[in-house]
Amino acid sequence: xxxxxxxxxxxxxxxxxxxxxxxxxxxxxxxxxxxxxxxxxxxxxxxxxxxxxxxxxxxxxxxxxxxxxxxxxxxxxxxxxxxxxxxxxxxxxxxxxxxxxxxxxxxxxxxxxxxxxxxxxxxxxxxxxxxxxxxxxxxxxxxxxxxxxxxxxxxxxxxxxxxxxxxxxxxxxxxxxxxxxxxxxxxxxxxxxxxxxxxxxxxxxxxxxxxxxxxxxxxxxxxxxxxxxxxxxxxxxxxxxxxxxxxxxxxxxxxxxxxxxxxxxxxxxxxxxxxxxxxxxxxxxxxxxxxxxxxxxxxxxxxxxxxxxxxxxxxxxxxxxxxxxxxxxxxxxxxxxxxxxxxxxxxxxxxxxxxxxxxxxxxxxxxxxxxxxxxxxxxxxxxxxxxxxxxxxxxxxxxx
Amino acid sequence: xxxxxxxxxxxxxxxxxxxxxxxxxxxxxxxxxxxxxxxxxxxxxxxxxxxxxxxxxxxxxxxxxxxxxxxxxxxxxxxxxxxxxxxxxxxxxxxxxxx
Numbered sequence: 001x002x003x004x005x006x007x008x009x010x011x012x013x014x015x016x017x018x019x020x021x022x023x024x025x026x027x028x029x030x031x032x033x034x035x036x037x038x039x040x041x042x043x044x045x046x047x048x049x050x051x052x053x054x055x056x057x058x059x060x061x062x063x064x065x066x067x068x069x070x071x072x073x074x075x076x077x078x079x080x081x082x083x084x085x086x087x088x089x090x091x092x093x094x095x096x097x098x099x100x101x102x103x104x105x106x107x108x109x110x111x112x113x114x115x116x117x118x119x120x121x122x123x124x125x126x127x128x129x130x131x132x133x134x135x136x137x138x139x140x141x142x143x144x145x146x147x148x149x150x151x152x153x154x155x156x157x158x159x160x161x162x163x164x165x166x167x168x169x170x171x172x173x174x175x176x177x178x179x180x181x182x183x184x185x186x187x188x189x190x191x192x193x194x195x196x197x198x199x200x201x202x203x204x205x206x207x208x209x210x211x212x213x214x215x216x217x218x219x220x221x222x223x224x225x226x227x228x229x230x231x232x233x234x235x236x237x238x239x240x241x242x243x244x245x246x247x248x249x250x251x252x253x254x255x256x257x258x259x260x261x262x263x264x265x266x267x268x269x270x271x272x273x274x275x276x277x278x279x280x281x282x283x284x285x286x287x288x289x290x291x292x293x294x295x296x297x298x299x300x301x302x303x304x305x306x307x308x309x310x311x312x313x314x315x316x317x318x319x320x321x322x323x324x325x326x327x328x329x330x331x332x333x334x335x336x337x338x339x340x341x342x343x344x345x346x347x348x349x350x351x352x353x354x355x356x357x358x359x360x361x362x363x364x365x366x367x368x369x370x371x372x373x374x375x376x377x378x379x380x381x382x383x384x385x386x387x388x389x390x391x392x393x394x395x396x397x398x399x400x
Numbered sequence: 401x402x403x404x405x406x407x408x409x410x411x412x413x414x415x416x417x418x419x420x421x422x423x424x425x426x427x428x429x430x431x432x433x434x435x436x437x438x439x440x441x442x443x444x445x446x447x448x449x450x451x452x453x454x455x456x457x458x459x460x461x462x463x464x465x466x467x468x469x470x471x472x473x474x475x476x477x478x479x480x481x482x483x484x485x486x487x488x489x490x491x492x493x494x495x496x497x498x499x
Contacts (some may be wrong), residue, residue: 154416154443157460158408187486188462218487227492233416233444235457235477236484239464308443328442345418345442347402 003367005138006072009097013138014069015301015366016043018317019126021075021118022066023048024089025082031103031111032077035118042374044122045316047381054083056388057259057275062089064260064297067096070317072129074098075121077114080106099128138366141175144263145362146271146295146303147247148181150288153232153308153326157243159354160306160325160341165249166355167304167362168268172251177263179295180248181271182285183213184224188238189245193270198252205256209272219279228309232326247306258389259294271298275387282385289313289380292320302362312336314373316381319365322372323358338372405429405446409461414445414477416459421446426474434474445477457482 005013021044023032029048036046047065049058066074066089074093078086086102093100101121108114147164149156168178186193190210197203217223223237234240254267263269273294274284285291288311292303296318303318305311308325310333324330327342334340339358343349349357365371404427405415415429417440425436432448440446445459451471456463469481479489 154445158406158416188464214486223484223487223489225487225489230479230489233441233478235445235479235482236465236489237486238462238484239459242460242462242464326443345402 001363002137002139003363004135005142005366006069007134007136008069010067012069012299013136013142014071015138016070016317016319017072017129017133018070019044019073019075019122019129020066020071020317021046021077021122022062022089023077024084024086025052025079026050027052027079027082028077028105031105031114031118034115035075035077035122038115038119039122042377042379044126045379047316047383049084049383051385052082053385054085055385057386058383059085059088060260060388061293061297061383063092065293065317066093067098068296068299068317070301071098072133073125074100075118075125076100076102077118078102078104080104097132099125099132101125140171140363141266143171143362143366144177144179144299144301145171146179146181146292146298146300147306148288148291148295148303149185149244149247149306150313151307151309151311152229152234152240152243154234155232155326155342155345156306156308157240157246159344160308160323160339161243161246163339163341163344163351163354163358164247164304164306164323166351167358168247168249169251170355170359171362172249172266172268175266177266177299178249178268179257179263179271179298179300180268181291181295182224182273183209183270184217184274184285185241185244186210186270187214187217187223188241192245193253196251196253198254198267202253202255206253206270209256209270209274212276213274213284216274216279216284220283224285232309247304257298259386260297262299271295272389275389277387280387284386286384287382289315289382290384293381293383302365304358306341310336312373312376312378313380314371314376314378316379319371320373320378321358321361321365336372336376403429405434407448408459411461412458413448413451413455414457414459415448417442417444417446432473435472436474438476440476447471447473447475447477449473451477
């Protein structure tokens with residue numbers, strides 16, 4: 001199957017054409033939100049960064065997000081005195097062929113004037129994005145698909161996660177890029193991952209990433225484990241990990257990538273979300289949408305979100321397909337769920353059948369069908385401070 | 401008719417409930433008879449065989465922690481009788497700052 005995507009100047013193709021309104025400090029958040037609210041168009045989406053201090057990671061993330069293939073244009077909302085390098089961000093989006101405008105609230109004359117200036121800027125950017133739009137056929141092999149699990153319970157690891165794993169196997173075999181996360185939820189699985197590595201260098205990088213995650217989480221005092229995980233039948237970090245790891249499927253692991261880094265070629269990659277060195281700035285993944293944002297910054301067109309307890313979130317920029325692992329949760333929250341993987345537990349479907357259903361759904365959503373969270377208006381986004389995470393040479397797959 | 405509980409790997413000494421089970425229920429999984437003594441919810445674990453304190457708990461064929469006290473076949477296996485070999489789990493009443 002093929003569908004019409006958006007061809008971007010860098011050669012990547014998108015499945016959506018979002019116009020981003022980006023606040024560069026919390027002080028510009030209200031003005032940016034009013035602009036997006038008044039546009040009242042799902043295409044015009046709000047993202048932002050709250051802090052006033054500079055952060056290389058946040059700038060790298062914003063550069064990757066504003067040049068994502070699902071993004072057609074950008075309006076930056078700055079208070080004026082914050083540290084965020086708005087010129088560098090605007091230049092990066094402009095060089096990537098996106099129409100960009102910047103509104104500086106202190107120059108525009110305050111809240112009212114900036115909202116009006118922002119609305120006019122969004123209209124101009126949207127028109128220009130439409131003028132520049134190049135629609136081209138797009139194939140399964142051109143997709144970047146991420147996966148995450150949130151609100152996991154004792155069903156996630158036996159229905160939703162392995163079903164996503166089957167879908168990943170199909171996509172990897174088709175030449176797509178598949179991204180799984182996160183290293184804190186791979187604790188206990190590092191030996192098995194190393195056996196699946198495409199090269200000894202990748203095996204070393206996988207083990208090192210998990211060891212760093214374990215050190216980091218120990219220092220934070222908590223594993224990547226929530227009270228709801230325990231209420232849902234999971235008892236230990238390593239039990240949750242074994243279930244989470246099933247999302248990765250069974251194919252060779254081509255490499256380890258870091259937030260805002262693009263996969264160098266097709267295949268399956270681990271997204272390492274834990275910075276090197278001593279803990280700095282707090283938890284590496286404060287909440288599921290922080291990781292979804294990182295998967296999107298790595299180019300993910302769509303993210304597969306497996307939930308047992310029942311998450312409702314979506315995301316700005318890239319659609320989220322929610323795979324509900326637990327049949328009881330599905331019965332309660334069907335409006336929020338795209339896939340009922342609980343049918344595997346009740347004997348109504350097999351892992352392979354649900355895996356094939358997920359692949360078909362991905363192609364439908366890529367072709368323009370709305371996910372449940374898109375239809376409900378979910379466009380969550382969160383970005384906070386993190387130490388920068390440069391890629392190491394061992395993270396790149398060995399050239400065959 | 402689907403299974404009441406499933407053993408994910410032949411090496412496992414616990415099974416996962418495919419539905420909520422009630423006290424008094426008795427059923428067989430892989431030749432082991434389990435007697436349920438308390439309500440255990442969907443997705444939670446039951447001991448497949450009698451377990452002793454210190455035993456590794458095996459699920460997906462891999463260790464997911466260790467028993468902290470003994471349990472009979474059919475007993476609920478959770479935070480009250482097993483723990484992680486890596487790092488402790490926390491509940492909603494956890495202190496806000498362990499670091």
